[in-house]
Amino acid sequence: MATTKKQVTHEQEQELVTEDMSFMEGMEGMGLEGIKENQAVSYLSLVQPDSAAESEENPAGTWRNSASNKNYGNMIRVIPLDFRTIWNEREADPPFRSVGRYDPHSIPVETRMPPKGKRGFPKMVNPETGNEIQELFIYAVILPDFPEDGVLYFNPTVGSMRTCKAWNTQIASQIIAGKQAPIFGYSWNLIAELAPNPQQPSKQITRFTKVIRDTICSKDIFVDHIKPQLDTVKRNTLQITASSESEE
Numbered sequence: 001m002a003t004t005k006k007q008v009t010h011e012q013e014q015e016l017v018t019e020d021m022s023f024m025e026g027m028e029g030m031g032l033e034g035i036k037e038n039q040a041v042s043y044l045s046l047v048q049p050d051s052a053a054e055s056e057e058n059p060a061g062t063w064r065n066s067a068s069n070k071n072y073g074n075m076i077r078v079i080p081l082d083f084r085t086i087w088n089e090r091e092a093d094p095p096f097r098s099v100g101r102y103d104p105h106s107i108p109v110e111t112r113m114p115p116k117g118k119r120g121f122p123k124m125v126n127p128e129t130g131n132e133i134q135e136l137f138i139y140a141v142i143l144p145d146f147p148e149d150g151v152l153y154f155n156p157t158v159g160s161m162r163t164c165k166a167w168n169t170q171i172a173s174q175i176i177a178g179k180q181a182p183i184f185g186y187s188w189n190l191i192a193e194l195a196p197n198p199q200q201p202s203k204q205i206t207r208f209t210k211v212i213r214d215t216i217c218s219k220d221i222f223v224d225h226i227k228p229q230l231d232t233v234k235r236n237t238l239q240i241t242a243s244s245e246s247e248e
Contacts, residue, residue, distance in 0.1 A: 041236075042067035044076070044141060044152040046160075046192050046206040061194040061206050065149060072143070079187045079217055080171065081151065081229060082140040082237045087124075088155070089131045098155070099131065101138075103238075109133050137164050140233045144187050144218070147225045151233055159195075160208035167211045176216065184226050187214040 043066040047058045058064050063072040087107070089100035110127050114120030124133040139154040156164050167188070174181040191210040197203045217226070 042150060042152045044078070044154040046208065047071075048206050049194070049204050060204070061192055063190070063192055065152065068149070070146075070149065072146075074192045075189055077143065077145055077187050077189050077214055078139075078141040078154075079144055079221070079226065080139050080141050080183050081226060082233050083168070083183065084138045084237050086136055086138055086155075088134045088136045089126055089129070090134065092131050099129075100126075101155075102133075104135065107133075134158055136161065137168075138237055140237050142221075142225055142229070144221050144225075147221065151229055151236070153237070156208055159198075159205060163208050163211060170211065170213065174213075184217055184222070186216055188212065189214050 045053065045064050045066050047053050047060050047062050047064050049060040051060075053064060053066075054060050058069065058071050062074050063076040064070070065072070085104055087102045087104050087109075088098055089102070090096050090098050108127060109124040112123050112125050114122070124135075125131065126133055134157075136158070137156060140151055141154055142151055143149055167190075171183060171186075171188075172180075174185055176185050189212040190208055191212070192206055193209045194204045195207045195209065197205045
């Protein structure tokens, strides 16, 4: 006669772990760091016109979750958790994807001036690959309206750096209870817009163009979604290296 596998209900599972689990006290999540750090990295990216990411669900000029393909529209509310300045290496040819990220001054670079008679700025180049090195930023953020989406990383390209620098100044100047606020003290609305492409005037690109301060971070968001991430998010920001996902 065939045996029937006994089903254990959720309530019965809870009874099994209420006997005496004090021997595991203080070990919450222990050993899971490696698993968490090797999970797919989610980027908060901008959907560019004519890019692989653009679709009916992800129109150009909007924010997108690179891991889930979730679209957030042209304005997204974020709380920053961490920030780094990086050297970003990108391909010399279209679609100009990121192929490496480094700590500033951690690799040798050559400074190349614009061709004689042409306007422009000096460029840093990786002498081993010939690729341009750009000094950019990486932000680790959570979305207080979508906390279930976890930590996302925003790696803006050159076109958004002016707005990012203005945002950094605002973040650093915030005060809570008479003291300088932590980086996660406030939420911020990030606005994306389509703008003329300086390299191809007949086309458009998506840029992060405006930031508006929103509300102070709530206790619930801090306790449930920020505090548990603070130890690992700094390591993860530093460990982000080559990736094709960024603002593009």
